[in-house]
Amino acid sequence: MITIKNINKSFEGKQALYDISATYKPGECSLVIGASGSGKTVLLKTIIGLMEADSGEIFYGNTLLNSLNAKEKKRLRREIGMLFQGSALFDFANAQENVIFPLNFFTNMSKEEKLERANFCLERVGLTNVNKKYPSELSGGMQKRVGIARAIALNPKYLFCDEPNSGLDPHTSIKIDNLIREITQEYNITTIINTHDMNSVMEIGDKIVFIHQGHKSWEGSNKEIFHADNQALNDFIFASKMAQQLKGCTVGTR
């Protein structure tokens, strides 16, 4: 479980996050949604510890992140998997080597065991014949899958995904969402996903936190979000014409 309490973060005097608190449970896909520039990525990077909060507390289970020294933080990070917005696969390594990368550093597995584990992770995300392909030879969807395979290679307790659907077609987006949800439930991982994809909200939003201009503006589940009494949230989720029409249908049939 991850608990954040009163997180504040600013850059050169400009406040990016205001007093954000939330709890993320294992086995659940928790979504952080908001418009571009609202502070989602800053929040995610602050929770992970890639950025330092100005004030506030971040708990991983009972461990307070802020109180850890560099060595302890490093150890904690081995329990965290992350899928970056652009996948962040290493250009110098093929798909299999990308998945093996963390295993090389943090396990004493033999070469065969590492290969077996990498192949298992790649198969788990639905990739079988791309082991020897380099990131530049893979499609966007495949890169995301390799990114997920790399993130789960060390059996993490926590999984962070920064806009896993950006740049993907709706069909592939759904597949990636389902994959993240399956992995979250299968391994009982605490998963936090940054997104502004409404499909993801509908599909996997067990818990949703809406960030508006750096403030936590709303919190709930995907069942509650379309009936939320929050102007900023409604403006965000019904921004597209299609969503407005769907809203009309929903209201009409209610």
Add this chain to the structure above:
Amino acid sequence: MELKFVTLRDFINRNTLKSNFFYHIGHYFLFLGQVFRKPEKWRIFVKNFFNEADKLVINSIPLIALISIFIGAVLVIQTSSNMTSPLLPKMYIGYMARESLILEFSSTMVCLILAGKIGSNISSEIGTMRITEQIDAMEMMGVNSASYLVLPKICSTTLLNPLLTLMSIIVGIIGGYLLVQITGIIMVKDYITGLRFAFTEYYVLYTAIKTSVFSFIISSISSYYGYYANGGSLGVGRSSTKAIVVASAMILIANLILTKIML
């Protein structure tokens, strides 16, 4: 007109600190502190060391050989055209070509060329990894990205580039020999006598040490600018340019200091 009040801290952050020479000096040494940590796994370090040696040193051999052979030949032509006095023995042409190659060309000039080749390679490679979040991904996993990426580059170039310098001296001398042989500008015997005349072994050590220092400067400064690149592809280009300019300037300064100390 609207007046904007800026706090002192903001003013320092925005206008002074990050463009300040002393800021970069401090930041550079902090970066080196991060780089020179014990590698997480020696096996991975050794593998990366040889990969980098292949990419940065072995791949530079053709370029350095090509330049050295022509420079060796040009040195012979220039020296002979300036030695018009019949009182000066012709063997001095070979002697001066050898001394020029050993003392200055094969260390300083070769390293200035390498600053362009290796420097841009390192800073653009690391800079691209920075802007595509690959470095963040390593940090996320708990890997010391600076040490993993930079230490093998610094070690391989610092330890192996002196061999490039030695090769450059030999190829340069061969270039001069071929010119003498083909054009008959002086007698081959005179050229060879000049090459053997008053040879000081210490100069080879001096040039090897200079090359090591220059290689350290090139790889560490290029890595520094690449590691802190920002602002997309334009930022990577900017950091590459800065890396080459700063590394070249530092090579010239270090050359002066080392020459004063060692000769």
